[in-house]
Amino acid sequence: MKQRFPVVVICALLVAALPVRAAAPLTPEQQAVHVLNRLAFGPKPGDIARVTQMGVQQYIDAQLDPESIPYPAALTERLGALDSVNRGAGEVLGEFAAYQKQVRDEDEGAKQKRRLGIARITLETAEARMLRAVDSPRQLEEVMVDFWFNHFNVFSGKGVDRALIASYERDAIRPYVFGSFRALLGATAHHPAMLYYLDNYLSTAPGYVPGGRAKLAAALAPNAPKAKARGLNENYARELMELHTLGVDGGYTQKDVTELARMLTGWTYDQRAMVRSGETFRFDPQRHDAGTKTWLGREIPDQGQREGEYALDVLAMHPATAHHLSYQLAQYFVDDNPSPALVERMARTYLDTKGDIRSVLRTLFASAEFMAPANVGAKFKTPYQFVVSAARAGATPVSNVAPMLSAMSQLGMPLYGCQTPDGYKNTQDAWLNPDALTRRITFATALAAGRLPLASAPPSPAMLAAARPAQNAGAAPAPAGPMTMAAAPVVAPLLDAAQLQATLGGAISSRTQGMVAGSPEPLRAAMLLGSPDFMQR
Amino acid sequence: MERRDFLNSMALGASLVLPVGRSAWAATAENPTRQKLIVVMLRGAVDGLNVVAPYGDDNYLRLRPQIGLAAPGMEGGVLDLDGYFGLHPALAALQPLWQQKKLAFVHASGSPDATRSHFDAQDYMESATPGRKNTPDGWMNRMVTVLPGASTPSRALSIGPVMPRILSGASAAINLPNGAGGTKANILDSPAIGAAFDQLYAKHERFGRAYQDGKSAHKEVMEASMNKEMQMADGGAPLPNGFPDDAARLATLMRNDPKIQLAFVALGGWDTHANQGAGSGQLANRLAPLGHGLAVLAQRLGPMFDDTTVVVMSEFGRTARQNGNLGTDHGHGNVMWLMGGAVAGGKVYGDWQGVGDAALNEGRDLPVTTDFRSVLAQVAERHLRLGDQQLSRIFPAMPQRGPVFQLMRA
Secondary structure (H helix, E strand, C coil): CCCHHHHHHHHHHHHHHCCCCCCCCCCHHHHHHHHHHHCCCCCCCCHHHHHHHHCHHHHHHHHHCHHHCCCCHHHHHHHHCCHHHHCCHHHHHHHHHHHHHHHHCCCHHHHHHHHHHHHHHHHHHHHHHHHHHHHCCCHHHHHHHHHHHHHCCCCCCCCCHHHHHHHHHHHHHHHHCCCEHHHHHHHHHHCHHHHHHCCHHHCCCCCCCCCCHHHHHHHHCCCCCCCCCCCCCCHHHHHHHHHHCCCCCCCCCHHHHHHHHHHCCCEECCHHHHHHHCCCCEECCCCCCCCCEEECCEEECCCCHHHHHHHHHHHHCCHHHHHHHHHHHHHHHCCCCCCHHHHHHHHHHHHHCCCEHHHHHHHHHHCHHHHCHHHCCCCECCHHHHHHHHHHHHCCCCCCCHHHHHHHHHCCCCCCCCCCCCCCCCCHHHHCCHHHHHHHHHHHHHHHCCCCHHHCCCCCHHHHHCCCCCCCCCCCCCCCCCCHHHHCCCCCCCCCHHHHHHHHHHHCCHHHHHHHHCCCHHHHHHHHHCCHHHHEC | CHHHHHHHHHHHHCCCCCCHHHHHHHHCCCCCCCCEEEEEEECCCCCHHHCEECCCCHHHHHHCCCCCCECCCCCCECEECCCCCEECHHHHHHHHHHHCCCEEEEEEEECCCCCCCHHHHHHHHHHCCCCCCCCCCCHHHHHHHHCCCCCCHHHEEEECCCCCHHHCCCCCCEEECCCHHHHCCCHHHCHHHHHHHHHHHCCCCCCHHHHHHHHHHHHHHHHHHCCHHHHHHCCCCCCCCCHHHHHHHHHHHHHHCCCCCEEEEEECCCCCCCCCCCCCCHHHHHHHHHHHHHHHHHHHHHHHHHHEEEEEEECCCECCCCCCCCCCCECCCEEEEEEECCECCCEEECCCCCCCHHHCECCCECCCCEEHHHHHHHHHHHHCCCCHHHHHHHCCCCCCCCCCCCCECC
16 A cells, blocks of 8 residues: 555546547447447347447446346246256255265266266356356346456365355355445355355364364265364465455555454354255354454454454455456456556545445446547457357357357366466456467357357256366366367358348458458358457457 | 585585577577477465475474375375485376486575465566566567577467466467367368458458467477377377376477477466375375376477476465465465476475574565576576576576576586
């Protein structure tokens, strides 16, 4: 923080010095394309005309108020059929634990059944996410789920998080994406998926001796080495400040990390209570460090669970947090190196509204920087954005998400498969590389030629298992095989190039449109989805 | 005590600088890509004190009563290296290289920056500018820029779906996917489709270079992997997926395509905050395929291994004390591994001060007594034969020119 305030001053001075680069302002249609690329995962057929007609401001307002947009019955029905997505965390964990117990059974068939059962739990979650991303009319909500999930990333391949990931997204992320940041922060901090992923569930006062619960944990995961809760674990406390709130330059020290970890001792969950009664959080006073802490220059007397809640209050309202979150949002929505002036304005809104995410987004979308012609198409799509936007533009009804999950894995972005707590980046530096372009072109070509079984029967766990993240973190996630999709049989309708061009409108440059028009008809749709223009948003 | 005196005496006698003229001249000989460098980065901070464990220090097992490795000869015990340090038993595949003096370690090494953030620390290790986040390129990319001779895009390659920070920058570099996909035909090999996309991308301002680099590297790699002689050499037993398999493929490519000179592979999953295990368990399960893969790499490079240096590094070490959950938290100093025909192996180098309470950095982890850049610079100077000017471009503002010991054979 010592460094922060001078930066703020400099930022303020730069407001005047950095006018938005002069260029012809966007036409209404260009604005519509732009907001569809940023507030949504790209246009579906008819979207550009619809948004142009209603006006971008109205579109933005509606997207910021998702309840005002009716949810399609067909999508609701599809989601309702995904068992793991709709059950409570405890219920799914119970099923998972039952599978885990079968590990003693050496029979191959039983092993296979267990593997597929566990795969189904995580993969139904992935299916729900992809269906919503492609088909939900509340697109900004889906965009924000992508953003906040990465901000508060957990890795689904780690232990019980396979079973908890659905609840985490549904209960800790999705309800809070537009509301108070403090509420979102609190929901992630209390959720067992996060408590487990960053080890806080094990963190205790020094000298704590675990009682009967350790034995129960052993029964739930009999083949895992015994996790012993016998002292401090600072993993969550560090990432809470570094990634979730203040940012790495937010002005805290190693001592602050350790002291915050002490304040959070006792924040845990009880697996048996979760399975039995759905209890997902427990503060265990026995584990809590009752000593006085000194954190961020404050003296913290012993107050049990309230110490952790107080820490979340302080962190959520900290100017460094306002700045860190504003920078990340601006980087996601505007360009890879957002203007300090914009970030500063957003941070001010954040502090003025006590961390209201919707208000910060309003400031962002209303900014000159957001609509600046220089920033149109400035973002390189992440693999997730590329795959979802292609499915939307192609408008093939999706009943099988496996080809999309597989493509994302091959492109280095398996869904729920980011092992590290920083989540996936969204910058060009992170995703543009020679191999990625070839793979994106391969996906585009297969989609255009009807060679992706998107419209086939919903995937079996076995099919999806091929696309799941690596379970043994010693190796990088294994991509699901070489580029065989180019030679796959035609199983879906071919995309119509003229229709596709109409859908994408001004998102495709006249340069590309000319080249496509001069090419043989069967290649045209692939060229559009594999074009440089479609790599960016 | 004896140990420190020995290292200090080495320090006094060691010469830090090679005559620049001669080494620079050697590198521009007719085969400029002959000397190879492979960097393996363990993302997540591997627990170096359980990779090369100071079992000879009584403090070691005092700090790690449950997760510390037992003495040599005991169940799950270390493989003795020098009577004081021992290698994790899961790395048994590397023991022959140690015995052949082609494997060395530099202990208590790392970045001088004090951050315990994985992400900043990795960034610094890849940019080789600790404390400076706005360095635009990675040090391996700058290395490509200064290496003598003409470069093809595949001179520097990474295995993995994304381009790592260490290789990004102005010079061309390519990335190949994990698994066999990278060496198979792709959609752009179809003439009609290839022509269509060439037109869209060839001169494209933003994406043209990545596209072209991908095309030419693919051509090169396809030619290399189709080389019959190498297919014979590689016709050994199939390898498990993951690193051993990728390592074997990398060795094949490098032998078949002499234009490949620098390679990078990153492996994750080392952030063992809980239940890391000792002789067996979580860390052992990750080290085993790493050791196996490195041994496969050495073996399959064949004679080329003599001209290759492999460096294994990780962003920082972990706490000397086990934490309350049979794991370790973020630390500072770590161990670097060096492997190759030119490595003066069979030794654990470093200014080692033990793991007694007074020796620990901030009372919790290993100090950094050797700057990672000085190790890399010595490899660059003595193995890749780069001169002062080139070194200062790769490792700008490096306070210390080289470690006080010679890691490479003269």
